[in-house]
Amino acid sequence: MKNLNQCLSLLLLSLLALSFSACDSQQQPTKQASEKTVVVLNVQPLQISDRVESLGTAQANESITITSKLAGRIEEILFTDGQQVEQGDVLVRLDQDEEEAQLKAAEVQLAEHAREINRLQKLLAHKAAATRDLDERKTLAAVTASDIQQIRARVGELTLKAPFAGKIGIRRISPGALLQPGQVIATLDMVNPIKLDFSIPSTMMQGLAVGERIEAQADALTERVFIGTVSATDSRIDPLTRSILLRALINNDDGALIPGMLMRVVLLANERQALMVPEECITQKQQRHYLTLADAQDKAEIRPVTIGTRQYGMVEIIKGLSAGERVVVRGMGFTKPGAKLQIIEVWDHIQGNQFSQQAGQQ
Numbered sequence: 001m002k003n004l005n006q007c008l009s010l011l012l013l014s015l016l017a018l019s020f021s022a023c024d025s026q027q028q029p030t031k032q033a034s035e036k037t038v039v040v041l042n043v044q045p046l047q048i049s050d051r052v053e054s055l056g057t058a059q060a061n062e063s064i065t066i067t068s069k070l071a072g073r074i075e076e077i078l079f080t081d082g083q084q085v086e087q088g089d090v091l092v093r094l095d096q097d098e099e100e101a102q103l104k105a106a107e108v109q110l111a112e113h114a115r116e117i118n119r120l121q122k123l124l125a126h127k128a129a130a131t132r133d134l135d136e137r138k139t140l141a142a143v144t145a146s147d148i149q150q151i152r153a154r155v156g157e158l159t160l161k162a163p164f165a166g167k168i169g170i171r172r173i174s175p176g177a178l179l180q181p182g183q184v185i186a187t188l189d190m191v192n193p194i195k196l197d198f199s200i201p202s203t204m205m206q207g208l209a210v211g212e213r214i215e216a217q218a219d220a221l222t223e224r225v226f227i228g229t230v231s232a233t234d235s236r237i238d239p240l241t242r243s244i245l246l247r248a249l250i251n252n253d254d255g256a257l258i259p260g261m262l263m264r265v266v267l268l269a270n271e272r273q274a275l276m277v278p279e280e281c282i283t284q285k286q287q288r289h290y291l292t293l294a295d296a297q298d299k300a301e302i303r304p305v306t307i308g309t310r311q312y313g314m315v316e317i318i319k320g321l322s323a324g325e326r327v328v329v330r331g332m333g334f335t336k337p338g339a340k341l342q343i344i345e346v347w348d349h350i351q352g353n354q355f356s357q358q359a360g361q362q
Contacts, residue, residue, distance in 0.1 A: 035342040039330035040294050042348050045323055046276050048316065049268040050207070050309060056198030056216065056248075058261040060189035062164050066091060067182055070157050074175050077185075081170045085162045085188070092185055094158040103151045106144055113141035166190040167255070189259055194252040196228060198265045199243040207270040208233070214248045216263045226250045226257065230267070275321050276314045278350065281329050282307065291317070292332040293325055300328070300339045314350065 072094035079091050116137050123129035169187035173179065196216055200208075212230045228250035237244045246267070250257065282305075283290045293301045305320030321327070328335070329347065 035340045036300070036335050037331055037342045037344050038294065038328045038335075039345040039347065040326040040343055041277065041281075041329045041350065042346055043275050043277065043317075043321060043323060043325055043327055044349070045273040047271065048274045048276065048309070048311065049213070049271040050204075051311065052200050052204050052267040052269060054198040054200055054265045054267065056196045056263050056265045058218075058250075058257050058259055058263055059195040059197055060166075060191055060259040061193055061195055061249075062166065062190035063259065064163065064188050066160060066168075066185040066188055068092075068094065068157070068160060068179055068185075069181050070094070070154070071178070071180055072158055074173065074177050074179055077171065077173075077175050079168050079171070079186070081168065081186075083168045084166070085168055086165045087162055089162045090159060091162055091168070091188075092160040094160075094179065096155055096158050099151055099155045099158065103148065103155065106148045106151060110141060110144045110148060113137060113144055117141060160185070162188060164188075164190055191255055191257065191259065192252040193228075193249045194257045194259070195231075196248045196250055196263060196265065197245060198248070198263075198267075199238070199241070199245050200267060202237045202242050202244050204267075204269070205244060208267075209269075213268045213271070214250075215266045215268065216248075216250065218257070218261045218263045220261065221256060224256065226263075274308070275317045275323060276311075276350070277317060277321075277327050278329055279310070279313050279315050281327055281332070282315055283332075291321065292328040292335055294328060294341050294343060298341045298343060300332075300335045300337055300341055302335075302337045 074092060075095045076093040077091070078089075078093065079085060085091065117134065120129050120134040120137060124131065124134055166188045167190075169189070171186040172184050179185070196214070208230075210230055210232065214228045214230060216226045216228060217224065218226075228248040230246055231249045232247045234245035248265075277291065281291055283292070289305055289307050291303050291305050293303055295301050303320055306318045308316035308318045310316070326343075326346070328341070330345075335341075
């Protein structure tokens, strides 16, 4: 009987041991299952800027219509269509035969006056001439010198020169034609640099300054992105559109941009270092925004944040986040504060997002 009791006791102890072992084996998977598997982003500052899109028109840096304020016959045209000219180059010469004859006669007359003045001065030194005669001759010499200046000025007006370096357009008149005042001969444009005029809403002016960077594209040159800088802002806001006119300068060494082109413009204003996270990281309750973070003990923290601009599926965090903190980007759903997190992947940069491509280009 005693042996039987001992056997029963041993059997009972064995059953209890198996029961505790089964409980332990069940508790371990439950504990692992309670840990939320997540992917986190190690947040680092990125270079960003506020993007304002607009349409603009390319303008020549300097532009004139070549014409004459005097009527005359065109004697010579010294340029070809589309030619690049330098400042001071003679472009058109009108008939100047009459002016040249008048100029020669006036110069001869002035020389005669000079000789007579010299003779009278010598005679006056010996008191052999009257002072009035010398004064009259000097007056005549001054009048003739003035006439010479006027003739030379007229010759200058009949000789049309380039006021600046640039590209000549297609000429609209031929040698020998009678040119009327104001009649168009051709156009002259300085196209390097090129000016780009565009408007932005006045509400986007905050932080805008001369020197801000712009990117521009033209439909005719879809593969190229032109980089420029804002050179000036208008002094007034348009009262009808509530927009303000801006002007940017773009390098145009190869002459690809032509005045009059319509261009799509992106103004990159207020460039700065910012903390950016994917939009799907943000949860919103009423007017407040929250991020789920993994703390040093891999536990979940739900933190309120202040957001800024949105770009390409990314959100700028203005307040509530520091560089180097880990933000949950995958698996934050139904996560409670203090919950244990099982981090299966850590991103050192934003992956699979257009923003990272744009940031790389900047």
